[in-house]
Amino acid sequence: MELPAIDGGHPVRSEMLPFSPPDIGSAEIARVTGVLKSGWITRGGVCEEFENRISDFTGARFAHCLSSATAGLFLSLKIAGIGEGDEVITTPYTFASSVNVILHASAKPVLADVEEDGFQISPQAVASKVTPRTRAVIPVHFGGHPVDLDAVREISKRHDLLVVEDAAHAIGAEYRGKRLGDGKNPCVFSFHAVKNVTTAEGGCVVTNDEKLHKALRLYSLHGQTKDAYEKLSAGGWKYDIAVPGYKFNLTDLQAAVGVEQLKRVEAITKKREEIAERYTALLKEYDFVQTPSVKKGHRSSWHLYPLLIDFSRLSIDRDRFIAALAAENISANVHYIPVHLMSYYKKTFGYRPDDFPAAYSLFRREVSLPIYPQLSFDDVERVVEAIEKLFAHYR
Ligand SMILES: Cc1ncc(COP(=O)(O)O)c(C=O)c1O
Structure with a gap:
């Protein structure tokens, strides 16, 4: 029109006036150039540095970077064993990814309306949608404005549900004075091109749960017990396929942008x-x-x-x-x-x-x-x- x-x-x-151009400075360009010249451009030390910086920033024990937030939401459900016959509650007021991932996991999405005075999922609406088949809730921190997380966690505790926070918009946001991504449940950030911190495409799951963190590593690179970087060590060529995993890793090239962005967050x-x-x-x-x-x-x-x-x-x-x-x-x-x-x-x-x-x-x-x-x-x-x-x- x-x-x-x-x-x-x-x-x-x-x-x-553009709507949302990426904010790329000379530090990002220099770091990417360094990686291009380093002889290692896919997942490696720069991804690990980025992950360490993310866990320091949010306060969660572990961070695992992925090719997108969509991959992080999906894997969080998949690793929890959510699938056929299960229901997962989320909001209709979101980007389709938050709902598509429930279908990717073969579960049924159940939508709960948002608060009338805002954009965030209504805890009352969530409570009203819980059935014996409900396994998880995905609250979305729409626009970077935190949802009423305590209320969602309280309902989830009562019904033994997993909470997976969709914090695609929300790196740097704070809930009750603390940064989102405290690790009490999986919390997923996006580094897509328009996001506050970008790697062009990318995402991350933060958690305090070591088992989940290890599973994310495994599932995001084919289910290999060792990734290519780890195979570099002497005699490191042997590996096994423990599960039929996915190809969801971030690369050092992308992480180089993210490291410099995160310094300025x-x-x-x-x-x-x-x-x-x-x-x-x-x-x-x-x-x-x-x-x-x-x-x-x-x-x-x-x-x-x-x-x-x-x-x-x-x-x-x-x-x-x-x-x-x-x-x-x-x-x-x-x-x-x-x-x-x-x-x-x-x-x-x-x-x-x-x-x-x-x-x-x-x-x-x-x-x-x-x-x-x-x-x-x-x-x-x-x-x-x-x-x-x-x-x-x-x-
Ligand atoms: C609310 C929300 N959740 C999830 C995603 C998916 O993020 P990604 O593009 O990194 O997969 C987006 C992307 O825009 C989003 O806006």
Whole structure:
């Protein structure tokens, strides 16, 4: 959908402001170059360094890097023995990966609606979906804003369920003053290209459980008892295949980017926080706009800035609003089209939009604004200028 800029074609910016470009500096480039010249480019010492830094950062005993968060979510279920006949509860307000992995594990996804005043899974809704077949819950720290983890853990303890945190958006976020990924249950981060810390593609599972950590190592590289790096040692050529594993490893080339990104994660989070504060300060005066907020005692990683707009107060709908922002050279996005609206899930599980009314209502109002460390405060003001121009025009 293309719309012309208001004001006879004078957009607020002369060039398109990107939505979420990666923040790659000279340190990342130098480290990658070093790995390229080192003679070892796949999983090896740099992955191990990255893992050590991640476990130091989160406080979990172990970290294991993988090719994606999707691989980490899937393996966490698989290694727990979840499969045919089992149910796993998660939210419809997420990227499809959180739900697809349940099907990959041959289990049944059971969706529990989000809180009415936010994007996070409702612990009451989770409790209402537990059956004798339920084995696990995947709470998603949407946008980097922590879920009510204590409540989810409490329900899970009562029913003997595994919790696998989907923290794809949430490295650096804090729950009750402590960083997410404390290791009490598997917690999965994503390092996909748009994430706060990136390796282009990648993910990681942190845990305090040594058995799980060892199993992740085994399952992520074919089930080999020794990976290629370990085989380098004298007489190290012998290995066994203990299980028919997968090919889900990260590479040293990717980890080189991650190591340098992780060194800066505090600065990255702080800048995102400052941008979020600016947006909120500039937009909170509109009574038909709901700005995102972080609950007391928590810290968001601000992977997303999800604005909620009551479009019934404007003469433009959400999709045209985003197209009109693009005409002003501002890119915006929607997170997410809830999973229960996706054709496969509708067809397979017979979902209707109103089956999850809170998720559906959020989806119809949501507009994600650009938020990333390279965004200047002047850029933030241009974004708000474009939004205000549209508000004035379409009231
Ligand atoms: C909430 C959520 N969970 C899981 C994933 C999967 O991450 P990955 O692309 O690293 O597999 C994503 C990716 O965007 C996500 O947004």
